[in-house]
Amino acid sequence: MVGVTGSLRDSTYAELRRRIVTLAYQPGERLVERDLAAELQVSRIPLREALQQLQSDGLVVLVPRQGAIVAPFTADDVRDLFDVRESLEVLAVRLAATRVAEPGLGRLREQMALAEAAIARGDDPETAAANSGFHRVLVDMAANPLLSAMMGPLAARTQWLFALTHRRDLVLQCEEHHDIYAAVAGGEADLAARLMFEHVTSGRQESIALAADWSTVDPVAATRSRRR
Secondary structure: OHHHHHHHHHHHHHHHHHHHHOOOOOOOOEEOHHHHHHHHOOOHHHHHHHHHHHHHOOOEEEEOOOEEEEOOOOHHHHHHHHHHHHHHHHHHHHHHHHOOOHHHHHHHHHHHHHHHHHHHOOOHHHHHHHHHHHHHHHHHHHOOHHHHHHHOOHHHHHHHHHHHOOOOOHHHHHHHHHHHHHHHHOOOHHHHHHHHHHHHHOOHHHHHHHHHHOOOOOHHHHOOOOOO
């Protein structure tokens, strides 16, 4: 029974996470347990466990005795995320360029191709997923377990940020990924690090400004309802 419950929790968590980071559920949107349990065909126990895990990821806010909403993702949250990304992603790409191997390069090319195909068909959520995947592959290529453990919890928020800031120039972002790829493939660690820093930093101010569009939510007020 424990295994079944754990499996339901994991699948419920994965589906809710997907819906949040692809903006099927918007920041500040109420998550009604009764509706979600019926829709996902699970009991409230694995659903609540999944929501608690999503809260740990920073994607959901749980208000005691009231319910849950998708996290507002404030300007301060965006600023904090950039502070971490500007350090750890630069380290990741530097390490990747010193430990370059064809399997990793092939995965980077795959993510770039997926992003370009998504742009061509106007699929912003899939573009965001592919762009986030490019950054995730670089972390894998760094082959540093401690770095991977630190970056792992940020993956969902990074993809979420990419989706929320889809108004930024997606073509330019993909072009910058190509430049970063070339530096990594050539083993040019210093160049790769500089390009990554510029790539991440270039989105900081616009992303913080865009946060004003989605972050004006009071979690307590948003969950004040009898429906749970």
